[in-house]
Amino acid sequence: MSRWRVLTFLLCVIGISVYLTEYDPQRISQNPLESEPCTCGNCLAENDTWFLQRINQSVEPFLSANYKLSEDAFNWWKILQEEKRNFSHYRETLDTLFQIFPNSPDLIDPRPQECRSCAVVGNSGNLIRSHYGPLIDFHDVIIRINHGQTKGYESDVGKRTTHRIMYPESATDLDNTTRLVLFPFKIQDLEWLIKAMTTGFSGKRTYAPIKYKIKANKDLVMVMNPGFMRYVHEAWLQKKGRYPSTGFMAVLLALHICDEVHVFGFGADRDGNWNHYWEKLKDTNFKTGIILELKSTKQSGS
Numbered sequence: 001m002s003r004w005r006v007l008t009f010l011l012c013v014i015g016i017s018v019y020l021t022e023y024d025p026q027r028i029s030q031n032p033l034e035s036e037p038c039t040c041g042n043c044l045a046e047n048d049t050w051f052l053q054r055i056n057q058s059v060e061p062f063l064s065a066n067y068k069l070s071e072d073a074f075n076w077w078k079i080l081q082e083e084k085r086n087f088s089h090y091r092e093t094l095d096t097l098f099q100i101f102p103n104s105p106d107l108i109d110p111r112p113q114e115c116r117s118c119a120v121v122g123n124s125g126n127l128i129r130s131h132y133g134p135l136i137d138f139h140d141v142i143i144r145i146n147h148g149q150t151k152g153y154e155s156d157v158g159k160r161t162t163h164r165i166m167y168p169e170s171a172t173d174l175d176n177t178t179r180l181v182l183f184p185f186k187i188q189d190l191e192w193l194i195k196a197m198t199t200g201f202s203g204k205r206t207y208a209p210i211k212y213k214i215k216a217n218k219d220l221v222m223v224m225n226p227g228f229m230r231y232v233h234e235a236w237l238q239k240k241g242r243y244p245s246t247g248f249m250a251v252l253l254a255l256h257i258c259d260e261v262h263v264f265g266f267g268a269d270r271d272g273n274w275n276h277y278w279e280k281l282k283d284t285n286f287k288t289g290i291i292l293e294l295k296s297t298k299q300s301g302s
């Protein structure tokens with residue numbers, strides 16, 4: 001591991017010096033994966049065939065006004081949480097959505113001389129007494145998920161949040177500078193975003209109560225592409241489980257929008273307990289179909 005790091009670092013340094021001495025704009029405008037590495041200590045995808053076989057940089061992580069989801073991808077997505085309504089309804093809802101929110105996602109473009117570093121901060125109890133706060137805050141992009149709060153836990157989880165992933169059942173209010181990243185699982189989730197940011201949402205409760213209104217900056221709203229969810233399920237999970245977990249999709253999202261990704265707060269704590277860092281869960285015996293399927297594939301060694 002450490003040899004690999006040193007090697008990657010040296011390759012980066014060599015890359016940079018070649019770049020500095022023989023500046024040739026044509027080489028830089030090639031496919032990002034074939035051009036100069038980034039200036040991070042470790043640059044993603046550099047010479048790693050396992051990674052390169054799976055990553056597909058052409059899949060858009062976020063929806064935009066011009067993006068056309070294939071009907072095929074819609075049909076995969078609609079069964080995740082039993083969507084009954086059709087593709088035209090989905091498209092009409094998105095047309096309304098993009099009248100309110102930015103037409104294209106706010107992303108940092110890759111540049112050969114830069115390092116876009118990302119921290120994905122999960123909600124595991126293993127963050128307690130980790131003292132990772134300052135390290136996490138050092139990243140350019142800091143992605144947190146659902147209720148993962150920072151107040152009162154700054155020394156272990158950090159203070160900054162640039163992106164907050166949520167869905168209606170897990171929504172929390174945001175400050176004016178944090179990007180709201182919606183992971184939609186059904187058309188109602190898109191309708192919720194529109195209503196909860198404007199007149200208020202009065203749709204039906206699903207598996208949990210849903211917030212009527214949410215505070216967030218509407219200029220900083222991004223919606224994950226259902227086609228990206230399907231790509232994660234197929235290319236990265238080989239279609240195991242029903243669909244990828246939020247945490248897994250968060251990591252894949254980071255791999256697509258950053259040059260270097262650090263992951264914090266995933267998995268059980270040192271004693272094997274599955275808790276959130278801010279609460280002890282009474283029922284840690286998670287019995288969702290998805291987790292059970294993943295567990296059984298792990299045990300069968302595939």
Ligand SMILES: *[C@@H]1O[C@H](CO)[C@@H](O)[C@H](O)[C@H]1NC(C)=O
Nearest residue numbers: 004007008011046047048049
């Ligand atoms: C990079 O790939 C080449 C060709 O596949 C291989 O010879 C070399 O050892 C690889 N370097 C690293 C650091 O993995």
Ligand SMILES: *[C@@H]1O[C@H](CO)[C@@H](O)[C@H](O)[C@H]1NC(C)=O
Nearest residue numbers: 056057058059060227231235
């Ligand atoms: C990568 O994604 C694009 C866009 O979805 C698709 O057209 C292409 O076939 C994919 N490439 C591979 C190798 O899967």
Ligand SMILES: *[C@@H]1O[C@H](CO)[C@@H](O)[C@H](O)[C@H]1NC(C)=O
Nearest residue numbers: 084085086087088089090092
């Ligand atoms: C989609 O559903 C609506 C009702 O919600 C219906 O009026 C419309 O004809 C359907 N469109 C297609 C293409 O099936």
Ligand SMILES: *[C@@H]1O[C@H](CO)[C@@H](O)[C@H](O)[C@H]1NC(C)=O
Nearest residue numbers: 175176177216217218219220
């Ligand atoms: C939040 O930011 C927007 C600009 O993106 C600005 O128009 C608005 O006034 C800000 N709101 C607050 C409460 O600071």
